[in-house]
Amino acid sequence: MSAITLKLGREKSLLRRHPWIFSGAIARLDGNPILGETVDLLAANGQFLARAAYSPNSQIRARVWTFDPGEPVEADFFRRQILRAIAGRAGLGLAPTDAFRLINAESDGLPGLIVDRYADTLVLQSLTAGSEFWKETIADLLLELTGLGRIYERSDADVRELEGLPPKCGFIRYPENRNLAEEANGVITENGLKFKVDFAGGHKTGFYLDQRLNRQHLRGLAGGRDVLDCFCYTGGFSVYALASGAKSVLSVDASAAALALCRENVALNALPSDRHTLLEGDVFQLLRKFRDEARSFDLIILDPPKFAPTVAQAEKAARGYKDINLLAFKLLRPGGILMTFSCSGGIDAGLFQKILASAALDAGVEAQIVEHMSQAPDHPVALNFPEGAYLKGLICLKI
Numbered sequence: 001m002s003a004i005t006l007k008l009g010r011e012k013s014l015l016r017r018h019p020w021i022f023s024g025a026i027a028r029l030d031g032n033p034i035l036g037e038t039v040d041l042l043a044a045n046g047q048f049l050a051r052a053a054y055s056p057n058s059q060i061r062a063r064v065w066t067f068d069p070g071e072p073v074e075a076d077f078f079r080r081q082i083l084r085a086i087a088g089r090a091g092l093g094l095a096p097t098d099a100f101r102l103i104n105a106e107s108d109g110l111p112g113l114i115v116d117r118y119a120d121t122l123v124l125q126s127l128t129a130g131s132e133f134w135k136e137t138i139a140d141l142l143l144e145l146t147g148l149g150r151i152y153e154r155s156d157a158d159v160r161e162l163e164g165l166p167p168k169c170g171f172i173r174y175p176e177n178r179n180l181a182e183e184a185n186g187v188i189t190e191n192g193l194k195f196k197v198d199f200a201g202g203h204k205t206g207f208y209l210d211q212r213l214n215r216q217h218l219r220g221l222a223g224g225r226d227v228l229d230c231f232c233y234t235g236g237f238s239v240y241a242l243a244s245g246a247k248s249v250l251s252v253d254a255s256a257a258a259l260a261l262c263r264e265n266v267a268l269n270a271l272p273s274d275r276h277t278l279l280e281g282d283v284f285q286l287l288r289k290f291r292d293e294a295r296s297f298d299l300i301i302l303d304p305p306k307f308a309p310t311v312a313q314a315e316k317a318a319r320g321y322k323d324i325n326l327l328a329f330k331l332l333r334p335g336g337i338l339m340t341f342s343c344s345g346g347i348d349a350g351l352f353q354k355i356l357a358s359a360a361l362d363a364g365v366e367a368q369i370v371e372h373m374s375q376a377p378d379h380p381v382a383l384n385f386p387e388g389a390y391l392k393g394l395i396c397l398k399i
Helices: 076-091 127-133 135-146 208-219 236-243 256-268 281-292 310-331 349-363
Strands: 001-005 020-022 024-032 037-040 048-055 060-066 099-104 113-118 123-124 149-157 170-175 185-191 193-196 227-228 248-254 278-282 297-302 332-342 367-373 390-399
Touching: 001 048, 037 060, 048 127, 076 099, 076 135, 099 185, 099 208, 123 135, 127 135, 135 149, 135 170, 135 227, 149 248, 193 236, 193 256, 208 236, 208 332, 227 236, 227 281, 236 248, 236 256, 236 297, 236 332, 248 256, 248 281, 256 278, 281 310, 297 310, 310 332, 310 349, 332 367, 349 367, 349 390
Parallel strands: 001 037, 123 149, 227 248, 227 297, 248 278, 297 332
Antiparallel strands: 001 024, 020 060, 037 048, 048 060, 099 113, 113 123, 149 170, 185 193, 332 390, 367 390
C-alpha cells in the first residue's frame, strides 16, 4: 500500500482524530496511488497514524477513513459504517417524517459522502476522490441495507472540481421497467405537511432537510402574523407559516422555478392561497424597496444561500449578512421576530452573532436573542470535526 509520511510535528491533528491532512503537512509520498485510492498516513518517525483516501488535486490531500491499523478499507468497512449511520438515525425519533439525512460525510466517518432519504428514494452526493473511488460499492450496500430500490446521484457541487472530478447527475440504481424521466422528483411528508422535492434540479439534494426542527419551531411563532419569507426556495418555511395560521405570507426568491414549486407545495397542503403571495426578485434589492415603501412585517425569515464556503471569504460574506439583517430589522414592527440563518462554513456562530449585533446597531433598533438554532439531529457533528457545524441560526425579538 502507498504511504504518506508527514513532516515532523504535523501529526497533531490526526492524534486529535481530525480527518483531514493538508498538502503542506506532507513530507513524502511513497508509491503511486491513483485518485481516491487508500494510503497509509505515517508520522515522521514511521508510526502508523491513519488510513485515508488520497486526493492529489486538492489542498486537502488525504481524508481519513480509519485510525485503526488493523482495519482494512474494503467493502466490509463501508458496510459497518453505513449500518452504524442507519442505527444512529433509528434512535433519533425522526418520525413523523420520511425524509432525512442518512449519511453526513465526515461526521459519520465517510468523508465526502452525503446520502439523503426522500421516501422511497436515496439521493447520493459524492464530493471527494475517496467517496468517488468507492461509490459503486457504497451504492450496492445502500440498496442492500435500506431495502430501497432507487438511488439518484447529485454529485454536481462545485467542490468536486477541486478534487479533479467532473459533475455527475442521474439515477445510478433503479428497478427495471421504470420511466426514470418522470421519477426525478417525489413527495415527502414532514410533521404532517407534504412537499414535492426535485432531486434533479433542486438545491443540494432537493430539499433543506437540515431546517426540519426550525421549520417546526416556526409553527409556534407565525400564527396571526404578517410573515416575510426571504430566500424561500420551495416554500419550506412558508408552508409551515401558513399551516400555523399566519395572517399573510410573502415568499420571495430569485428563482422562478423554486417559486413555482413553492406554489405547488402550498396547494399540495390545501392551504389558503389568498393569504399567500409569491414575488420573484433579488432579495437585497427587494428589501430596500420594501424599506423605501415603508412596508413592515411581524416576522421575517432570512435563510440565504452560502455566502462564505471558506474562512477566506468571510469578510465579504459578513457584509452581505449584515446588509440583509440590517434591512430586516428596519422592516420589523416593534415586538417583531427575526429568524435568521447562516449556512456558511466560513462564518462561525460567534461571528454571526457579532454581525447581527452590528446590523441592529446600524438599524437603530434594540433586539434580543431569544433562541439559538442549528441543523437537525440527522445532520450530526462529530466532536473531532467541528467544521461539520455549518448551520447557525438566531431568533431575535425586536423590542
